[in-house]
Amino acid sequence: GQQVMQIPQYQHVQEGEDFTTYCNSSTTLSNIQWYKQRPGGHPVFLIQLVKSGEVKKQKRLTFQFGEAKKNSSLHITATQTTDVGTYFCAGHGSGGGADGLTFGKGTHLIIQP
């Protein structure tokens, strides 16, 4: 079955430093979605990428979808304490059927003030 892997599992940064998490799929994806989950909370949708090579920005967050539609990344510039949480990528397979969303294990972002 489809597998989505994320690295690193944990990332400690000083406030103000940049942060990047990487997502790789074992198969070609139709799309990639990114979610953020605060400690004790539920996943909250951040963005969806659909096109090969697509890049989208949300303020300090930059999302990329690879040319082969098998990998993605999330980059946060100048982290703030409000960025603390776990960032998940999730994707649908490209089989064209009603396959569900497969989540990665997430990257836990820990920020030291």
Add this chain to the structure above:
Amino acid sequence: EAGVAQSPRYKIIEKRQSVAFWCNPISGHATLYWYQQILGQGPKLLIQFQNNGVVDDSQLPKDRFSAERLKGVDSTLKIQPAKLEDSAVYLCASSFSSGRGYSYNEQFFGPGTRLTVL
């Protein structure tokens, strides 16, 4: 706009007992999902409904888990009998459907039910 509602928020049971979770999606969302999130991992899709029909239940342990969405609105997920490894947060999510029979739209998650099996 009201979000996805789930109840109960917490449940503690003994192994071999049964338990049921309830979910009410955002009004107008035809697609409803149940996920299992084990501590430290990403959500794992258990079942996906489109209105009252099952779209994907390939990862649902059907010998002990069941789910229904009889009227195409709210849904229940049941575990009978529970095992220790079922301890997890059970998340319900919903999304607006484009009408193609499945949805690639953003998913809105409820607060989850934290299940502890002793």
